[in-house]
Amino acid sequence: MTEAIKRSLRHSVAARWTSLLIVSFTMLCGYYVADVMSPLKPLIEQQLKWTSAEYGFFTGAYAWFNVFLGMLIFGGIILDKMGARFTGILSSALMVAGCAVKWWAVSTHSLDHAVVPLLNVKAQVMVASLGFAAFGVGIEIIGVTATKVIARWFRGYEIALAMGLQVGTARIGTALALELGAPIGAYFKAVGAPVLLGVILLTIGLVAYVFYCAMDRKLDKTEEESGQSSEDEEAFRISDIREILSIKGFWYITILCALFYSAVFPFLKYAPDLMVQKFHVKDSWAGAIPGILPFATIPLTVVFGNYYDRKGKGASLMIIGSLLLVVVHFIFTVPFLSHWTVALAATIVLGFGFSLVPSAMWPSVPKFIPHRQLGTAYGLIFWTQNLVALWGIPYLIGYVLDRFCITGTRVVDGVSSPAYNYTLPMVIFTCLGLLAVVFGLLLKREDRIKGFGLELPCREQ
Numbered sequence: 425m426t427e428a429i430k431r432s433l434r435h436s437v438a439a440r441w442t443s444l445l446i447v448s449f450t451m452l453c454g455y456y457v458a459d460v461m462s463p464l465k466p467l468i469e470q471q472l473k474w475t476s477a478e479y480g481f482f483t484g485a486y487a488w489f490n491v492f493l494g495m496l497i498f499g500g501i502i503l504d505k506m507g508a509r510f511t512g513i514l515s516s517a518l519m520v521a522g523c524a525v526k527w528w529a530v531s532t533h534s535l536d537h538a539v540v541p542l543l544n545v546k547a548q549v550m551v552a553s554l555g556f557a558a559f560g561v562g563i564e565i566i567g568v569t570a571t572k573v574i575a576r577w578f579r580g581y582e583i584a585l586a587m588g589l590q591v592g593t594a595r596i597g598t599a600l601a602l603e604l605g606a607p608i609g610a611y612f613k614a615v616g617a618p619v620l621l622g623v624i625l626l627t628i629g630l631v632a633y634v635f636y637c638a639m640d641r642k643l644d645k646t647e648e649e650s651g652q653s654s655e656d657e658e659a660f661r662i663s664d665i666r667e668i669l670s671i672k673g674f675w676y677i678t679i680l681c682a683l684f685y686s687a688v689f690p691f692l693k694y695a696p697d698l699m700v701q702k703f704h705v706k707d708s709w710a711g712a713i714p715g716i717l718p719f720a721t722i723p724l725t726v727v728f729g730n731y732y733d734r735k736g737k738g739a740s741l742m743i744i745g746s747l748l749l750v751v752v753h754f755i756f757t758v759p760f761l762s763h764w765t766v767a768l769a770a771t772i773v774l775g776f777g778f779s780l781v782p783s784a785m786w787p788s789v790p791k792f793i794p795h796r797q798l799g800t801a802y803g804l805i806f807w808t809q810n811l812v813a814l815w816g817i818p819y820l821i822g823y824v825l826d827r828f829c830i831t832g833t834r835v836v837d838g839v840s841s842p843a844y845n846y847t848l849p850m851v852i853f854t855c856l857g858l859l860a861v862v863f864g865l866l867l868k869r870e871d872r873i874k875g876f877g878l879e880l881p882c883r884e885q
């Protein structure tokens with residue numbers, strides 16, 4: 425056997441980075457579609473006559489199947505049992521199909537005036553929501569798949585930088601959606617236009633993933649030939665779930681993830697309104713300051729990922745990131761700090777927190793979970809995050825706002841809407857951040873006891 429055959433493909437710099445490029449591109453397309461409807465809310469209300477409640481119903485659909493049908497848990501298990509090729513193609517195809525259904529629903533007139541019996545929901549809203557729910561399964565499972573793919577190719581190399589680059593690239597998709605969604609919709613005078621662009625992008629992403637599959641097959645072959653398949657290739661057993669759940673560090677990182685993202689993702693959904701209600705930003709500029717966040721995180725995630733690879737300190741980075749979150753939310757809580765420059769400065773600091781934690785959290789999991797169980801482990805983490813951060817907390821904040829925070833009525837261009845005091849929701853976000861710090865500290869202590877190596881560099885020196 426020649427030396428060239430003996431070496432696994434993952435030792436090739438070009439192959440490693442090409443695989444990262446491909447899966448990151450597929451993720452970018454997914455993140456574009458995940459966020460493209462947010463800047464279209466006014467157009468949706470004007471053209472499709474959806475109410476805010478209907479828009480909220482649609483937005484929440486993202487997590488329906490993931491959370492209530494446990495699709496993320498099954499997705500993680502399928503990934504460990506069937507591999508990245510099968511799972512990646514399946515989830516990419518699901519994203520395309522879900523987005524196509526959503527596009528059809530918002531573009532057709534055949535659903536006009538139809539209502540779903542018993543549920544009393546407009547048929548158009550329901551079909552678009554079902555499409556978005558299917559897309560939600562696809563994007564979350566491809567997220568788990570991409571993370572495991574990167575962990576496999578970059579083990580012992582620049583794993584945190586690679587995961588940071590993947591997250592940073594995906595955030596370009598978010599930024600494109602926020603920046604381009606409304607202008608494309610306005611140019612074509614159609615909500616469906618930027619959604620159709622999403623279908624096209626996702627189809628290209630699927631084709632790109634098919635190319636990745638060829639590399640993955642080649643990686644399997646070279647790993648086999650070089651005798652490196654070892655425990656990675658052992659079949660996944662259902663009893664592995666028990667094993668994963670018996671690791672205290674796994675619980676700490678899962679809870680930290682749920683708390684941290686609960687203080688970021690739902691906050692971002694309400695941030696434009698907070699800017700208007702507390703910082704007296706004009707309605708038309710509501711999204712300008714929160715919109716800075718994805719841009720700030722693109723380079724920072726990469727910088728912190730690189731730092732973790734070279735210097736380590738993963739648990740400390742997660743604690744610092746969570747602390748920054750507490751500071752930012754506390755600033756947003758203080759009633760007299762209401763100048764827009766405060767909001768701008770706080771959002772930039774939030775960008776640091778929102779980069780520090782993801783750059784350190786995702787590459788830390790392979791330090792204490794064996795590769796063959798990684799899909800299931802990430803699936804369980806994503807499921808908990810979907811349940812708490814993407815479904816439970818947004819619902820709680822909406823309830824708290826309606827029940828306890830209405831202070832009067834605002835009238836803009838002759839249209840009246842409730843005026844809110846955001847102090848209580850911001851106290852909730854601050855507490856979530858504080859709890860994230862506590863679980864970060866617990867994780868660091870567990871790391872010291874068990875020696876996971878979270879404070880050590882990821883890259884073999």
Ligand SMILES: C[C@H](N)C(=O)N[C@@H](CCCCN)C(=O)O
Nearest residue numbers: 564567571587590591782786806
């Ligand atoms: C929303 C999704 N479940 C999520 O957690 N996304 C993370 C990145 C996770 C992928 C890590 N390779 C995010 O910060 O967007």
